[in-house]
Structures are given as structure tokens and as C-alpha cells.
Amino acid sequence: MTLSVLIVCLGNICRSPMGEAVLKHEAEKRGIIIKVDSAGTGAYHLGNDPDERTVKTCKEHDVPINHSARQVQQSDFKDFQYILAADESNLRNLEAIRPRSATAQLRLWGSYLDNKPIPDPYYGGITGFQRCFEQCTNLSNAFLDEVVGK
Numbered sequence: 001m002t003l004s005v006l007i008v009c010l011g012n013i014c015r016s017p018m019g020e021a022v023l024k025h026e027a028e029k030r031g032i033i034i035k036v037d038s039a040g041t042g043a044y045h046l047g048n049d050p051d052e053r054t055v056k057t058c059k060e061h062d063v064p065i066n067h068s069a070r071q072v073q074q075s076d077f078k079d080f081q082y083i084l085a086a087d088e089s090n091l092r093n094l095e096a097i098r099p100r101s102a103t104a105q106l107r108l109w110g111s112y113l114d115n116k117p118i119p120d121p122y123y124g125g126i127t128g129f130q131r132c133f134e135q136c137t138n139l140s141n142a143f144l145d146e147v148v149g150k
Contacts (some may be wrong), residue, residue: 009086012040012069017050021065022136041093077102084109087117113142
């Protein structure tokens with residue numbers, strides 16, 4: 001069975017597409033078959049490419065990234081096994097729209113490691129994106145360790 005994960009942030013151009021790319025990369029390094037996507041709880045950037053700083057940071061680490069921003073859909077709650085929120089605000093937004101028929105496990109992504117949110121790097125410089133990348137890498141490995149095993 002293929003593992004399926006949706007990573008969620010607010011606008012789907014910084015944290016979640018980076019998280020999507022990093023989780024897929026880390027899973028593939030382990031030989032894990034995985035379906036990963038990302039989405040935003042807001043509709044601010046629909047159809048846009050990831051932020052150029054997100055793309056730059058991923059490329060610096062040889063992590064492929066290819067994504068167009070989209071908003072979370074009701075069907076995501078059945079189409080994915082796990083929906084991982086970047087922070088508490090997005091987790092609350094997801095809980096508010098979660099249908100009764102949802103089958104996905106909904107959690108703060110940081111709950112797999114240290115319960116820390118992933119800070120939004122959008123309004124800062126490249127350093128915030130580099131920190132986001134490190135955090136996504138650590139969270140990806142913690143998630144995979146817990147869900148699949150070491």
C-alpha cells in the first residue's frame with residue numbers, strides 16, 4: 001500500500017510545497033513508495049508556482065520541486081491517509097472544514113518530533129527558508145520513523 005500525505009500551510013507557496021518536496025525526497029531515499037501533495041487553507045496564490053526562495057532552497061539541496069498552489073478540498077480528507085499542518089492556525093482551519101466522513105489522520109506536523117510549528121518564512125529573507133528546509137527534513141524523518149519505522 002502506498003503511503004499518502006498532504007502537507008498544509010496557509011498559501012501553499014512556501015512551507016507546504018517545500019515540505020512536500022522534502023518528504024518525497026526523504027521517503028525515496030529510504031525506498032518508501034509515497035504519494036505526497038501540498039495545499040493551502042487559503043486561496044491567496046491558486047495556480048502559482050512556489051515562492052522563488054522555496055525553489056532556490058530546494059535546488060541548493062538537490063531536492064526536486066514541482067508544484068502549483070491549490071487550496072485544500074473536502075476530498076483531500078478521504079484521498080490522503082495523513083494531513084499534516086505546518087502550524088496550529090492551519091490545524092484549526094483544517095479541523096473546521098473536516099467533513100464527518102473524513103478518514104485522514106489530521107495532525108500538526110511538528111507533533112512527530114517536538115510539537116513546534118513551522119514558522120512562515122514569507123516575509124523574511126532566505127535564512128527563514130533555509131531554517132524551514134532543515135525543519136522539513138527533520139520532521140519528514142521523524143514522521144517516516146514513526147509511521148513506517150526506521
